[in-house]
Amino acid sequence: MTTFADALPGETFTLSGTTEEGFDTLYGIPAVTLGENCDRLMTLGHITDRAVLAVTSAYHRRVWGHRVLPSSELADLTRVGTKRIGIKVTKGGEDDYAWHVDDADPKDPAAQTATIMSVEWLPHEDVAIQSECPACNRASRSTSLTTGPGYDGWGHYHRCRYCHHTWPAALAFDDLDDQRDRWLYSEALRGTPPAQAAQAWQHRLALTARRVAPRPQSPAAWAP
Numbered sequence: 283m284t285t286f287a288d289a290l291p292g293e294t295f296t297l298s299g300t301t302e303e304g305f306d307t308l309y310g311i312p313a314v315t316l317g318e319n320c321d322r323l324m325t326l327g328h329i330t331d332r333a334v335l336a337v338t339s340a341y342h343r344r345v346w347g348h349r350v351l352p353s354s355e356l357a358d359l360t361r362v363g364t365k366r367i368g369i370k371v372t373k374g375g376e377d378d379y380a381w382h383v384d385d386a387d388p389k390d391p392a393a394q395t396a397t398i399m400s401v402e403w404l405p406h407e408d409v410a411i412q413s414e415c416p417a418c419n420r421a422s423r424s425t426s427l428t429t430g431p432g433y434d435g436w437g438h439y440h441r442c443r444y445c446h447h448t449w450p451a452a453l454a455f456d457d458l459d460d461q462r463d464r465w466l467y468s469e470a471l472r473g474t475p476p477a478q479a480a481q482a483w484q485h486r487l488a489l490t491a492r493r494v495a496p497r498p499q500s501p502a503a504w505a506p
């Protein structure tokens with residue numbers, strides 16, 4: 283069977299799951315994302331439910347930096363979010379993808395087996411720190427990954443449940459200078475004078491520091 287290196291544009295070849303073909307190793311299993319929004323993960327062969335959960339969780343941790351939460355959706359992932367199918371892989375042309383994949387009849391001699399998982403809808407631990415809406419001052423704890431002011435591509439945003447204002451989230455693991463720039467930019471768009479926006483940022487830093495500081499221990503029951 284033809285390999286990726288030997289295949290000509292438009293020719294069918296057999297994926298072997300090497301880095302040359304764009305695979306990453308997640309939990310020791312070669313996997314690759316599919317789709318423009320990387321909403322699906324594919325591994326070669328028909329893998330077990332346990333391996334599906336391990337690969338999906340490793341993907342969320344590595345690529346998005348967050349932990350998938352235990353929930354009933356994990357059962358749905360293995361029940362309806364995972365397809366064990368036959369695929370046929372074709373090498374792309376010069377200005378095309380390196381290769382693309384189509385469903386194939388398992389009886390087709392050019393078909394190979396693969397497992398495809400939907401990975402983007404799983405509930406996960408939020409990576410942002412609680413923050414007050416700059417427009418109405420109500421607190422927001424959760425964020426969503428979307429496009430908005432202050433990021434070139436996708437980013438984490440708070441969206442106020444009350445006034446629907448959207449502002450960039452401060453991420454626990456993010457660079458502080460980047461966060462400040464995003465904050466100042468988002469406030470400038472709202473018409474806040476720069477000095478006032480800078481002061482509000484300093485105030486937020488102090489609040490954040492308090493929120494991530496360990497809570498004081500409650501006094502022991504036997505203490506006088």
Ligand SMILES: [Zn+2]
Nearest residue numbers: 415418442445
């Ligand atoms: Zn608001």
